[in-house]
Amino acid sequence: MPAWLPKAMLLAVWTVIAFGVAGWLFLQLRSLLVLLLISLFLALALEPAVNWLNQHRWPRGVATGTVMLTGLAIVVLFFSVLGSMLVGQVLEFVNQVPAMSRGLLSWVNSTFHTQFSPNTLLSEITDATGLIDQYASSVAENAWGAGTTLLVLLFNGLTVALFTYYLTADGPRFRRTICSVLPPRTQREVLRAWEIAISKTGGYIYSRALLALIATVAHYVALAVLDVHYAFALALWVGVLSQFIPTVGTYIGGALPVLVALMQGPWPAVWMLIFITLYQQFENYLLQPRITARTLDMHPAVAFGSVIAGAAILNAPGALLALPVGASLQAFLSVYIRRYKVAEHPLLDAADDDALHRESHGAHTGAAGPPAAPPADPAPPAEPPGPADPAPATDGR
Numbered sequence: 001m002p003a004w005l006p007k008a009m010l011l012a013v014w015t016v017i018a019f020g021v022a023g024w025l026f027l028q029l030r031s032l033l034v035l036l037l038i039s040l041f042l043a044l045a046l047e048p049a050v051n052w053l054n055q056h057r058w059p060r061g062v063a064t065g066t067v068m069l070t071g072l073a074i075v076v077l078f079f080s081v082l083g084s085m086l087v088g089q090v091l092e093f094v095n096q097v098p099a100m101s102r103g104l105l106s107w108v109n110s111t112f113h114t115q116f117s118p119n120t121l122l123s124e125i126t127d128a129t130g131l132i133d134q135y136a137s138s139v140a141e142n143a144w145g146a147g148t149t150l151l152v153l154l155f156n157g158l159t160v161a162l163f164t165y166y167l168t169a170d171g172p173r174f175r176r177t178i179c180s181v182l183p184p185r186t187q188r189e190v191l192r193a194w195e196i197a198i199s200k201t202g203g204y205i206y207s208r209a210l211l212a213l214i215a216t217v218a219h220y221v222a223l224a225v226l227d228v229h230y231a232f233a234l235a236l237w238v239g240v241l242s243q244f245i246p247t248v249g250t251y252i253g254g255a256l257p258v259l260v261a262l263m264q265g266p267w268p269a270v271w272m273l274i275f276i277t278l279y280q281q282f283e284n285y286l287l288q289p290r291i292t293a294r295t296l297d298m299h300p301a302v303a304f305g306s307v308i309a310g311a312a313i314l315n316a317p318g319a320l321l322a323l324p325v326g327a328s329l330q331a332f333l334s335v336y337i338r339r340y341k342v343a344e345h346p347l348l349d350a351a352d353d354d355a356l357h358r359e360s361h362g363a364h365t366g367a368a369g370p371p372a373a374p375p376a377d378p379a380p381p382a383e384p385p386g387p388a389d390p391a392p393a394t395d396g397r
Contacts, residue, residue: 034317035156039163041321044201046071046168064169068161096229100263107266196331201324207291208243214287215239215279219257222275226268228261238276245307250280302326 026033046067053063108114167174175194179187216239223231234257241253254276262269303323310322342348 034314035159036163037314037321038317039160039167041201041324042160042164043167043171044198044324045205046164046202047171047198048202048206050168050171060172061169064165067168068165100260104263193328193332197324197328200327200331204324204327210291211283211288212239212243215242215283218279219276222272222279223257223261226261226271228257228264228268228272230260234260242280254280302330 046064049067050060050063053066054060058066175191179190182190216235219238220231220235223234228234237256238253241249243249245252254273258269258273258276261272303326306322306326307319310318310320310325312318314321
């Protein structure tokens, strides 16, 4: 037997054991890791606002608490002031479903000369409503299960809030500790990647929230002018789904207002469809490029694929984190990918080539996209700085 064979076999056995233990720990701590990932996402989203307050002489802990409490107050205000209105409209809509269905069937029968029976449809709707009532009654009777679920959600929410606060408030110290075990050149790359992640994640949240607000107001005005029922609920539905679900969210969100308008008559539905189409063109070609030019510039197909991949990996949290992670990775790679002048060819568009070069030039100069790399130190230290030493060349974040 060769002398190296026992050592190789022992190394292979220990490697398999190490991978097995790591896999077991990952499965056991998967829920905690998901909570940490969500906390990191929220910390990156809150970092721009906290940094702005910190630059105006706010203590970082106070700034973090203020931003988090402001966000919590907005959520509480929404559910307390507007939530009751939304729930009331939804309940009224559910109660009016049989009458709306009867009117829709009458219009279909008179228009297309069909003989659909409204009694059959109403019986099916009644059966479905009965099943919903039975399910709601069973859930209400299972008080122990509902209480346990509520406690788990409350504990997870407090855990995410605690981790988010410390990751944001102690962000500079946390980054200093990480950089203290890395060589100077690696420190600069890590800080650059961190800065890109902060810019893209915060920009994603703020730009999408602004677009959702504009879409909600615009669709509410259109629904109110057309005198469509449940205008606020439908406008909020369109605003949220069209912005936070890429590509298909526009069609899913716009289908419901058209359907509700159709129940009131064909012309309100036609005008609503025309407005939704025109607004999407206005948003896609004029509004969205100006708002998301420096925050989240991704092709719709890439964004849609990223969301599907994220949902397949981590379910709902993965779908939420997919777009910021993909945009950060795209922006970080664009700094290092060298682009060349494309030869003239009938299959190529010269305008796309010019836009590609402008994007590459902006990524390297800092005019758009990720910031340029900080200059190298004239004399980098031989050893990495300790946790108490001053951080390498950073911008304070």
